[in-house]
Amino acid sequence: MTRKIHLIAAARPNFMKIAPIWRAMTENSTVLEPVLIHTGQHYDKNMSDVFFEDLGLPKPDVHLGIGGGTHAHQVAGVMLKYEELCLADRPDLVLVVGDVNATMATSLVATKLHIPVAHVEAGLRSRDRTMPEEINRLVTDAIADLLFTPSPDADANLRSEGVPDHKIKLVGNIMIDSLVRTISRARELEVFTRYGLEDGGYGVVTLHRPSNVDDPATLEAILRVLAGVGMPLLFPVHPRTRAVMEKHDLVTRCGLADSDLKFIEPLGYYEFMNLVAHCRLMLTDSGGLQEETTYLKIPCLTLRPNTERPITIEQGTNELATVESLPGQVERILAGQWKEGTVPDLWDGKTAPRIVRELEEYLAGRPA
Numbered sequence: 001m002t003r004k005i006h007l008i009a010a011a012r013p014n015f016m017k018i019a020p021i022w023r024a025m026t027e028n029s030t031v032l033e034p035v036l037i038h039t040g041q042h043y044d045k046n047m048s049d050v051f052f053e054d055l056g057l058p059k060p061d062v063h064l065g066i067g068g069g070t071h072a073h074q075v076a077g078v079m080l081k082y083e084e085l086c087l088a089d090r091p092d093l094v095l096v097v098g099d100v101n102a103t104m105a106t107s108l109v110a111t112k113l114h115i116p117v118a119h120v121e122a123g124l125r126s127r128d129r130t131m132p133e134e135i136n137r138l139v140t141d142a143i144a145d146l147l148f149t150p151s152p153d154a155d156a157n158l159r160s161e162g163v164p165d166h167k168i169k170l171v172g173n174i175m176i177d178s179l180v181r182t183i184s185r186a187r188e189l190e191v192f193t194r195y196g197l198e199d200g201g202y203g204v205v206t207l208h209r210p211s212n213v214d215d216p217a218t219l220e221a222i223l224r225v226l227a228g229v230g231m232p233l234l235f236p237v238h239p240r241t242r243a244v245m246e247k248h249d250l251v252t253r254c255g256l257a258d259s260d261l262k263f264i265e266p267l268g269y270y271e272f273m274n275l276v277a278h279c280r281l282m283l284t285d286s287g288g289l290q291e292e293t294t295y296l297k298i299p300c301l302t303l304r305p306n307t308e309r310p311i312t313i314e315q316g317t318n319e320l321a322t323v324e325s326l327p328g329q330v331e332r333i334l335a336g337q338w339k340e341g342t343v344p345d346l347w348d349g350k351t352a353p354r355i356v357r358e359l360e361e362y363l364a365g366r367p368a
């Protein structure tokens with residue numbers, strides 16, 4: 001007897017987490033039948049479709065078509081549409097990943113319909129409730145039935161919040177599964193040469209957190225510092241960031257047209273990972289890139305006051321940074337004075353099969 005699993009994908013960082021789970025269910029399980037659901041939060045070709053192609057995912061079975069908007073608009077829109085789907089389709093379990101709005105919205109819907117929820121990447125905490133993702137993590141973890149964690153610090157966070165041990169499953173880092181599968185092909189591309197850059201001779205920038213990009217004065221201060229770090233930087237610009245840059249004409253205002261800071265369109269998974277694999281350093285506010293650079297042993301500066309992924313600092317190649325600290329940190333990297341880091345346990349490319357085994361065991365103990 002097969003058991004129907006809804007896999008929820010909404011925004012760019014979800015796709016590389018869902019892909020290995022979909023594949024492990026499709027290839028290695030005779031019990032679990034995945035149904036791929038895209039809520040529509042990210043909708044541009046280069047924010048969504050290209051990742052499905054690069055990661056070998058089929059077209060979603062269902063597309064809810066809930067695009068951008070305020071948080072309430074996105075969460076309410078997904079809840080209304082997803083409730084209809086759940087009532088019609090009755091999955092045996094709903095699997096959500098990460099910390100985006102749809103992660104929380106679909107978990108709420110499923111839990112209220114008494115459908116079990118599994119959360120992959122559970123237990124991460126920045127302890128910064130001004131981040132929308134922290135609210136999504138807290139709510140999702142409070143109601144999910146199975147909590148798949150990437151590292152022991154996440155287990156400790158959940159235990160301190162009173163989550164019973166039997167719900168917590170340390171399975172490793174799902175994002176690394178996608179990276180392990182694709183990195184050798186990604187390395188072979190020569191995307192960086194397209195921009196006139198040399199292997200190891202440039203840095204990569206990504207910024208999209210509301211706290212860094214929504215206020216034009218904050219974004220301007222960051223861009224000015226980046227342009228002056230003394231090495232070429234490639235910056236694939238997220239639509240949220242581009243909107244603020246264009247509205248306030250920041251490239252002209254900051255005189256960046258001929259600077260070392262080159263703005264490009266967002267790239268697909270392979271092309272982007274080619275840039276990352278060959279760069280000298282990463283400057284980011286992304287969650288996933290802190291992990292990917294730790295795996296690749298590339299120095300990473302995270303432009304945030306905190307991180308929900310402290311293991312990337314304690315064991316990996318990551319440091320937090322501010323506009324003030326950044327130039328000195330870049331100097332240390334260029335002088336070869338950066339930590340080498342180690343790859344945390346279970347960040348080994350085999351997290352998805354571990355999740356599939358746990359799900360099979362969990363569902364075997366429940367009536368169909």
Ligand code: UD1
Nearest residue numbers: 011012013041042043044047068100101132133208239240
């Ligand atoms: C969302 C997630 C964030 C994640 C990020 C990855 C939440 C709360 N935030 O933030 O955790 O790190 O995705 O990118 O869920 N837009 C486009 N085209 C697209 C996607 C977005 O133009 O394909 C525009 C939206 O219309 C909106 C802005 O970009 O104006 C922000 O998009 P949104 O999905 O609300 O949040 P992100 O900043 O992408």
